[in-house]
Amino acid sequence: MGAVPSEPKHVAIIMDGNGRWAKHHGLPRTAGHQAGLEAAREIVRKASEHGIRILSLFAFSSENWLRPKAEVHALIRLFGEALDQEIDRLVQNGIQIRFIGDRSGFPNRLQEAMQRAEAASFAGERLTLVIAVGYGGRWDLCQAARTLARRIHEAELSEDRINEAEFEACLSTGGLPDPDLFIRTGGERRISNFLLWNLAYSELYFSDTLWPDFTVKHFEDALNDYRGRQRRFGRTPGQVRCSRHA
Ligand code: FPP
Numbered sequence: 001m002g003a004v005p006s007e008p009k010h011v012a013i014i015m016d017g018n019g020r021w022a023k024h025h026g027l028p029r030t031a032g033h034q035a036g037l038e039a040a041r042e043i044v045r046k047a048s049e050h051g052i053r054i055l056s057l058f059a060f061s062s063e064n065w066l067r068p069k070a071e072v073h074a075l076i077r078l079f080g081e082a083l084d085q086e087i088d089r090l091v092q093n094g095i096q097i098r099f100i101g102d103r104s105g106f107p108n109r110l111q112e113a114m115q116r117a118e119a120a121s122f123a124g125e126r127l128t129l130v131i132a133v134g135y136g137g138r139w140d141l142c143q144a145a146r147t148l149a150r151r152i153h154e155a156e157l158s159e160d161r162i163n164e165a166e167f168e169a170c171l172s173t174g175g176l177p178d179p180d181l182f183i184r185t186g187g188e189r190r191i192s193n194f195l196l197w198n199l200a201y202s203e204l205y206f207s208d209t210l211w212p213d214f215t216v217k218h219f220e221d222a223l224n225d226y227r228g229r230q231r232r233f234g235r236t237p238g239q240v241r242c243s244r245h246a
Contacts, residue, residue, distance in 0.1 A: 008180035008226055010054040011047065012202065014194055015040060017186030017210030024210075030074040035212035037082055044095070046216045048127040050223060054176055055129055056100075058194050062136030065105060076110060079133065083113045087120060094126030100172040101135030102143075130176065137196030144170035173198055181226045183219075185211045203229045 022032030147170040151157040182202040
């Protein structure tokens with residue numbers, strides 16, 4: 001088991017603090033999200049340079065639907081514009097896009113744009129960019145449970161064959177390795193319903209920096225911090241030290 005972290009293969013980020021950043025600058029919250037998009041663009045660029053294979057970004061949670069209508073509409077518009085502007089560049093750079101979450105609440109044209117982006121970038125091998133929209137970890141667990149129940153009902157699966165691998169395969173993240181490193185910006189120390197199953201053994205890193213101010217330097221600080229962690233996956237420190245030298 002890889003106890004000595006080198007570079008994380010999968011990094012998951014909660015990009016928090018756009019609203020407060022905007023307030024500090026005397027701007028509307030939507031300007032904070034626009035600035036957040038710029039920050040995300042830089043981190044995506046840097047991630048593949050560090051050999052990260054999967055970058056998961058929490059762009060819109062299942063709970064974000066509860067925000068004021070104008071902010072929700074502005075976010076939806078921003079996602080649509082960002083997809084239109086970025087897709088060619090992402091494809092040229094070998095980036096595969098994968099959306100996770102319940103898309104049914106989004107306007108049809110955005111759902112279609114998401115599908116088009118996934119299809120156009122399918123062959124990308126450099127980095128998989130997972131964008132969580134309308135996503136909640138509990139939603140994902142429930143939809144996986146429904147899929148398993150349906151498969152049992154249709155006699156494709158027997159209940160005694162449900163194990164972690166079968167369950168994982170039914171999650172919207174099916175097939176992706178778990179995040180090695182989870183980063184949350186903006187000062188809060190919580191997971192907020194992101195990747196509940198997948199973060200079981202992730203290393204957690206919290207930054208007080210508001211997301212629009214989170215530069216490549218801050219990202220590299222997080223990667224450096226990760227390199228100093230000892231990942232034990234339930235083993236003892238002694239066992240982990242032995243496996244390093246094995
Ligand atoms: C949380 O900050 C941020 C969001 C709910 C939206 C995140 C969206 C982006 C960064 C732009 C789009 C990015 C991609 C990859 C499509 P907050 O609004 O909760 O900030 P606050 O805690 O200061 O109020």
